[in-house]
Amino acid sequence: MLLTQxxxxxxxxRVGKGAFTRKKVPFSTLPVGKSECVLRFSPIEHPGAPRAFLVFDGITYAAKVTLNGQYLGEMLAYSEYRYDVTDILQEENVLSVEISDIDPIFGPSEGWENYGGIIRDVYMEYTGKRYVKSTLWHAELNGDYTAADCSFAVETEGGEGRITATLTDAEGNKVAEAKATDGKLSFTVKKPKLWSTDTPYLYTLSYTVYDGRKISDGGEIKVGFKDFKLVGKRFCLNGTPTFLLGINRHDIWGEQGHTMTEEQMRRDLTMIKNAGINYVRLVHYPHHKRIIELADELGLLVSEEPGLWWSDMNNQQLCDDALEVMRRTVLRDRNHVSIAFWLSFNECIFTLDYLKNSARVCRENDPYHMVSGANCMSIEMTKENFPICGFDFYTMHPYDSTPKRIIKSIEELTEMPLLFTEWGGYYCHDNPQNFRWFIETMIKYWKNPDDQPVLAGATYWFWSEMYEFDRTAPACTNGVLREALVDAERNPLPDYDIFRTAFQQLYNPEPDPAWELKIATLPVDLSAKSYQTVSVSALMDTEKRTAAWEQMIAAAKVPIARFHHVNKGNRKMYCGPVLNEEVGAIGELPTMLEKTPYVIADSLSVPVNMTAKGLWVIGNVSMPKGYPIEGEYGEEVATYTVEYTDGSTECHVMRNGEDFTTATGLHGPSRIEPYAASSHRAMRFRHEMAWEHYVVNARYIPTDPAKTVRSLVMQNSGNGYLPLFYGLTAEKA
Structure with missing residues (x-):
């Protein structure tokens, strides 16, 4: 590009159709269902660069983009999208992004807490009439690494003319240059300095695109010279057999979600490097592009994958979306020297068609890197399917309480090199003896001669703790997925040193410096107004109340269809939304609450018998159906009818997403934030950190202060919702 903005x-x-507030982009939040982000902006002056592109580096999990009322398209999760808006851009512009973070088939995962938002940069690019669509760099080293034949393909649109390129070394010296009119540049570099995990030497490749005699577009990329391939049963880097000592890394930091700072990203990869690790599996979705750049710079091999975790590949839309995200990821990152290979799937309910298509998509867009997948098939299925699909090496996840599955996998998967894309987990976490036993077993097989079974690499599960609210001990405790080397804020845990020292016979890095953890608390103080509590005890026949409660519990225990993993589809309902001593209230609204709420299966009448400006209904949640998990936004849930002693009435229609939300604060593995546009959060509580989380809303119903309110009648509208009611408070007239 010539200019960026x-x-x-x-x-x-805003959430749903609620009132607009302000949010700083990029941002990452707990799922809210549907939200909208709107920006009004003016383009910068861009003389000589008439063509304009709108670029999104990534959202979660699906979004629709509109500029000045014109629909640009839909975006899938974590992926870069670039829209030509030359003919749409005005002096004053309105950009709208409608985000969905719970419903999308592709994106939200069962395996970790989900976060929605515009999670990465948004910007404008301005170019001349002729612009770059894509670039592809490749360097073929000769046998003794004394020379490299380099090719650089530049795909353009919008005009014709020459393209020039210059390669400079890290000291700024010009090494080579080339030009072409067909977009295919080539040159030879003598005595290239090789990139490796020990000496990550980078060159700068600058290129300029002309439209006739005018500069129309251009850019620069960091490139390196490396020879990474399979030799026999091992990976070789620049001719040296190299054990891939790997780690699985999520692009999440604490409760920030996906919006890590530059300092956090650099610190994260530096800590990984200092643990002796030379390979990072970027799980389970495309990470921020800055992570790949830092891997180039620091000397870490990486792999990328589309975003799958125990997904059912019989769903064609899921397959199509995964392939599209894979394609976009390959196009974004294929020039990076740190890329070791692509992994096109992870622990899925497989179809052979998807496996073949995933390998095809990777190779069509990048013929120079290897392809495989993160595999939990049986050994027999692995032997059968990997060669058929054209994968370059075997992978396996040999989880077990002893190394027996590790040994069995290595002993039987011998036709291709074998990489453990996961191992360890809770079998090693907080168990130093097992941890060292597993490591010693794997190193033994790495050291075997080539005529015996060999392990080519092992990728530990996993790097940093994260939140996950639908699994139990030993993997999860108190809503945190353990098994990691560092905590969610990257403070080293005991396993960090065990891992580093046990592998020292392979590598001997400098120890990582200490890091201070800073925690900030922001108190909230909302003063109470003049309120009168209303007694809500004994409003319903005991037998009827019990039957309605059991109806709600039974409905809530129905497995969630979208989750395929055995542990994910079932809600744990040992208590239900019964208040406990851990209730956290926002504000200071005096109330007399029912510990076990009323379930309004048909209707409920609450006697009031006082004059009031309005009534605060404590509840306005439904279980299990309710926004943002289930039900159409705006669908009628219930009616609230204010009955006055003079016989007059006022009816208020309560709608899903506008007035009501679901009562649960969990969906699959994630905490969620169920927001209603016209209600307020009253309480959030839980019964077990990893399982039962609930929310309660407060909805204000205005009343005529000149009249006496006899009662409030709450009527179920019959659309499948089961509203919960905890209490009522009147604002004094």
Whole structure:
């Protein structure tokens, strides 16, 4: 590009159809269902660069984009999208992004807490009429690494003319240059300095695209010279057999979600490097592009994958979306020297068609890197399917309480090199003896001669703790997925040193410096107004109340269809939304609450018998159906009818997403934030950190202060919702 304009910063933001507030982009939040981000902006002056592109580096999990009322398209999770808006851009522009973070088939995962939002940069690019669509760099080293034949393909649109390229070394010296009119540049570099995990030497490749005699577009990329391939049963880097000592890394930091700072990203990869690790499996979705750049710089091999975890590949839309995200990821990152290979799937309910298509998509867009997948098939299925699909090496996840599955996998998968894309987990976490036993077993097989079974690499599960609210001990405790080397804020755990020292016979890095953890607390103080509590005890026949409660519990225990993993589809309902001593209230609204709420299966009448400005209904949640998990936004849930002593009435229709939400604060593995546009959060509580989380809302119903309110009648509208009611407070007239 010739010019760029950042669109990061404060945008208008709303949940559902609620009122707009402000949100700073990029941002990452707990799922809210549907939200909208709107930005009004003016383009910077861009003389000589008439063509304009709108670029998103990534959202979660699906979004629709509109500029000045014109629909641009839909975006899938974690992926870069670039829209030509030359003919749409005006002096004053309105950009709208409608985000969905619970419903999308592709994106939200069962395996970790989900976060929605515009999670990466948004910006404008301005070019001349002729612009670059894609680039592809490749360097073929000769046998003794004394020379490299380099090719650089530049695909353009919008004009014709020459393209020039210059390669400079890290000291700024010009090494080579080339030009072409067909977009295919080539040159030879003598005595290239090789990139390795020990000496990550980088060159800068600058290129300029002309439209006739005018500069129309251009850019620069960091490139390196490496020879990474399979030799026999091992990976070789620049001719040296190299054990891939790997780690599985999520692109999440604490409760920030996916919006890590530059300092955090650099610190994260530096700690990984200092643990002796030379390979990072970037799980389970495309990570921020800055992570790949830092891997180039620091000397870490990486792999990328589309975003799958125990997904059912019989769903064609899921397959299509995964292939599209894989394609976009390959196109974004294929020039990076740190890329070791692509992994096109992870622990899925497989179809052979998807496996073949995933390998095809990778090779069509990048013929130079290897392809495989993160595999939990049986050994027999692995032997059968990997060669058929054209994968370059075997993978396996040999989880077990002893190394027996590790040994069995290595002993039987011998036709291709074998990489453990996962191992360890809770079998090693907090168990130093087992941890060292597993490591010693794997190193023994790495050291075997080539005529015996060999392990080519092992990728530990996993790097940093993260939140996950639908699994139990030993993997998860208190809503945190353990098994990691560092905590969610990257403070080293005991396993970090065990891992580092046990592998020292392979590598001997400098120890990582200490890191201070800073925690900030922001108190909230909302003063109470003049309120009168209303007694809500004994409003319903005991037998009827019990039957309604059991109806709600039975409905809530129905497995969630979208989750395929055996542990994910079932809600744990040992208590239900019964208040406990851990209730956290927002505000200071005096109430007399029912510990076990009323379930309004048909209707409920609450006697009031006082004059009031309005009534605060404590509840306005439904279980299990309710926004943002289930039900159409705006669908009628219930009616609230205010009955006055003079015989007059006022009816208020309560709608899903506008007035009501689901009562559960969990969906699969994630905490969620169920927001209603016209209600307020009253309480959030839980019964077990990893399982039962609940929310309660407060909805204000205005009343005529000149009249006496006899009662409030709450009527179920018959659309499958089961509203919960905890209490009522009147605002004094």
């Amino acid at each position: 950042s669109l990061n910063g404060w945008w208008d933001y």
